[in-house]
Amino acid sequence: MNLFPETTGFYEVNHTADVAIAVTGECIESLFIQSLKGLEHIICVQRHEVIKRQSKMAIYANSYESLLVAFLNETLVLLEKETWLVCDQLKIGKGQLELTYDLFRCSKYGSEVKAVTYNMMDIIEHQGMYSTMIVFDV
Amino acid sequence: MHISFSDFAQIGQFEWKIDKHFYPKMNVPVILFANEKMLKDCLQDRSIEQAIHAACLPGVVEKVCVMPDMHQGYGFPIGGVAATSVENGVIVPGAIGYDINCGVRLLSSEINYDAIAPFLEKILIEINAACPSGVGKGGRFNISKKDLEEVCLKGVKWARKNALMGDNEHFAIEDQGMISPEGLEGISKKAFDRGKPQLGSLGAGNHFIEIDIIESVVDKEAARTFGLNEGNIAIQIHSGSRGFGHQVCTDFVRMFNDNANTNKYCLPDRELAYAPLDSNLGKKYLSSMQAAANFAFVNRQLLAFAVRESFYSNLDKHVIPSELITVYDLAHNIGKIESFIVEGKAQEVFIHRKGATRSLGPGNASLPDAYKDTGQPVLVPGSMGTSSWILSGTNLAAEKSLNSCCHGAGRVLSRSKARKKIDSEQVLDQMREKGILVLSGSKQLLSEEAPQAYKEVSDVVDIIDSVGIAKKVAKLSPIAVVKG
Numbered sequence: 001m002n003l004f005p006e007t008t009g010f011y012e013v014n015h016t017a018d019v020a021i022a023v024t025g026e027c028i029e030s031l032f033i034q035s036l037k038g039l040e041h042i043i044c045v046q047r048h049e050v051i052k053r054q055s056k057m058a059i060y061a062n063s064y065e066s067l068l069v070a071f072l073n074e075t076l077v078l079l080e081k082e083t084w085l086v087c088d089q090l091k092i093g094k095g096q097l098e099l100t101y102d103l104f105r106c107s108k109y110g111s112e113v114k115a116v117t118y119n120m121m122d123i124i125e126h127q128g129m130y131s132t133m134i135v136f137d138v
Numbered sequence: 139m140h141i142s143f144s145d146f147a148q149i150g151q152f153e154w155k156i157d158k159h160f161y162p163k164m165n166v167p168v169i170l171f172a173n174e175k176m177l178k179d180c181l182q183d184r185s186i187e188q189a190i191h192a193a194c195l196p197g198v199v200e201k202v203c204v205m206p207d208m209h210q211g212y213g214f215p216i217g218g219v220a221a222t223s224v225e226n227g228v229i230v231p232g233a234i235g236y237d238i239n240c241g242v243r244l245l246s247s248e249i250n251y252d253a254i255a256p257f258l259e260k261i262l263i264e265i266n267a268a269c270p271s272g273v274g275k276g277g278r279f280n281i282s283k284k285d286l287e288e289v290c291l292k293g294v295k296w297a298r299k300n301a302l303m304g305d306n307e308h309f310a311i312e313d314q315g316m317i318s319p320e321g322l323e324g325i326s327k328k329a330f331d332r333g334k335p336q337l338g339s340l341g342a343g344n345h346f347i348e349i350d351i352i353e354s355v356v357d358k359e360a361a362r363t364f365g366l367n368e369g370n371i372a373i374q375i376h377s378g379s380r381g382f383g384h385q386v387c388t389d390f391v392r393m394f395n396d397n398a399n400t401n402k403y404c405l406p407d408r409e410l411a412y413a414p415l416d417s418n419l420g421k422k423y424l425s426s427m428q429a430a431a432n433f434a435f436v437n438r439q440l441l442a443f444a445v446r447e448s449f450y451s452n453l454d455k456h457v458i459p460s461e462l463i464t465v466y467d468l469a470h471n472i473g474k475i476e477s478f479i480v481e482g483k484a485q486e487v488f489i490h491r492k493g494a495t496r497s498l499g500p501g502n503a504s505l506p507d508a509y510k511d512t513g514q515p516v517l518v519p520g521s522m523g524t525s526s527w528i529l530s531g532t533n534l535a536a537e538k539s540l541n542s543c544c545h546g547a548g549r550v551l552s553r554s555k556a557r558k559k560i561d562s563e564q565v566l567d568q569m570r571e572k573g574i575l576v577l578s579g580s581k582q583l584l585s586e587e588a589p590q591a592y593k594e595v596s597d598v599v600d601i602i603d604s605v606g607i608a609k610k611v612a613k614l615s616p617i618a619v620v621k622g
Contacts, residue, residue, distance in 0.1 A: 012554050014552040014554060014555060015210065015552055015553075015554075016183045016185075016209040016210040016549050016550075016551075016552050017209055017210060017211055017212075017216055017549055017552075017553075018211075018212060018553070019553055019554065044582075061392065061396070062396050062399055062400075063395070063396075063399060065395070065408065066392055066395055066396065069388075069391075069392065070392065073388055077328065077332065077381075077385075080332065080381060109580070109582070110582060111553065111582065111586070112272065112342030112343055112580070112583070112622075114236060114237070114341075114342065114343065114381075114384050115236040115384045115387070115388055116388075117212040117213070117232075117236070117391075117409055118212075118213070118232075118391060118395060118407070118408035118409045118411070119211075119212030119213050119232075119407060119408070119409040120212075120407065121408055122408075135212050137212065137236045137237075137384075138342075138343050138553060
């Protein structure tokens with residue numbers, strides 16, 4: 001049984017203590033964008049006015065999994081300041097993620113996500129599609 | 139991995155064992171404390187599989203224990219306890235958790251319900267205002283970076299120096315509220331930045347401050363020693379190391395994973411990434427984790443300070459003896475070196491407790507004098523709106539459960555199922571019918587944290603008491619709660 005969405009997207013998966021999503025993207029960048037959308041969905045982010053346009057972020061790690069965890073954790077740190085990022089451009093190279101984004105003031109009314117975990121995370125490529133599970137600590 | 143009920147050997151009324159030969163990589167057996175129904179329920183998620191993975195860790199000794207409030211965690215089960223050899227074992231951030239030194243503090247009083255009833259709502263509103271809740275919410279204490287470093291190095295000694303706690307209060311805190319880290323070099327700037335504004339805040343999720351009545355006393359002598367008298371008010375504070383601990387764990391899980399990739403460790407789950415205890419990376423994590431544990435001890439101290447302020451400003455101390463005394467403060471997400479008899483020999487081991495508390499019995503040298511005869515207080519909060527239990531540690535826990543006990547009720551419904559099945563307005567109605575005041579910043583949280591989403595805490599405590607790894611002392615009933 002395929003646990004992951006067959007096309008680009010995400011859905012919530014049962015997890016007793018925490019919150020999990022299954023994510024699929026048509027390329028590695030798309031997987032990262034869908035993961036961010038999944039997190040945004042869980043937190044129920046409500047965007048308000050834009051604070052800063054065309055900000056840049058670079059993250060370095062030695063695996064796609066570490067890049068994804070670090071990327072999503074960066075967004076949680078921004079969320080602690082009641083801000084949310086919307087990706088404009090995202091580029092992933094070997095051990096590196098470069099992001100251009102707009103930063104919005106935001107509020108939230110969904111789950112209180114505290115951290116992004118490595119639990120069950122394994123980015124797999126199958127027939128050109130990239131998929132993974134992500135478990136969030138809530 | 140396929141695990142069925144028949145794979146367990148029943149070794150006591152509520153004790154079950156999976157032999158170390160069950161799975162090729164297991165180094166020690168898994169011991170589970172549960173009734174048959176709980177065990178079968180656990181087979182519906184990955185908690186047993188996660189305990190088996192823990193039993194495969196390098197240098198793990200004696201056994202992996204799982205408490206009756208167990209449920210699936212991320213990598214390591216909630217309610218899990220694993221000890222690794224100090225000489226050739228490993229340290230596992232994921233077996234301690236992101237909320238390092240998440241724990242509970244219990245305050246006792248001589249105040250009865252009638253005395254507090256007219257002021258209860260006002261007190262609760264003031265506590266809610268003074269103890270900010272929600273992810274990332276800052277506390278009211280504006281501390282400097284230097285202060286934060288002192289908190290990390292000296293724990294509640296910092297609070298004593300700043301007149302935020304009583305002279306002898308630290309005796310009633312696990313490890314006296316201070317674990318000495320070797321240094322703070324492993325802690326990132328981001329962790330300090332996140333932690334600095336958050337000291338003295340409650341946080342989110344299942345964190346809470348609850349005002350209870352001591353409903354009944356089971357062990358009169360121990361209850362007297364703990365200062366718990368039937369009919370009086372007690373307060374529970376459940377919180378941890380906030381964004382600081384989360385960032386420390388996040389940073390090190392990442393470094394441990396990079397290390398695993400480099401050294402080609404084969405991990406059953408990336409969240410179980412480990413490093414040898416005597417490696418530079420292992421030592422750095424240990425120090426950083428200890429610093430985060432100190433942060434959490436101080437955080438609960440400041441929350442207790444705010445609770446006291448709310449009580450003292452509302453209750454005339456000349457009419458009502460309103461002093462709130464710390465009974466105990468203990469961790470349920472922590473790692474530390476403790477001494478055990480392993481394979482007939484006394485040796486030091488590194489204990490990982492995730493969703494499990496310490497349970498030291500009478501006479502243990504680590505206990506404060508006041509609790510030498512009773513064993514330590516073990517605090518077991520129930521779910522929102524249900525009873526909580528105060529137990530006392532036993533010496534049998536050293537033999538049976540690595541000196542450990544359960545930490546709460548334990549979830550049965552996932553958060554997504556709870557949201558779908560349980561209406562938050564109905565939860566509020568239920569609480570109102572029971573006469574419980576609830577303040578929560580999130581309606582969704584009320585559904586996720588509803589009593590139906592958890593096991594019945596009394597069932598959990600009955601098993602603990604029957605196995606003998608802690609004994610019942612007193613039962614608490616909630617009258618007011620601030621949810622994180």
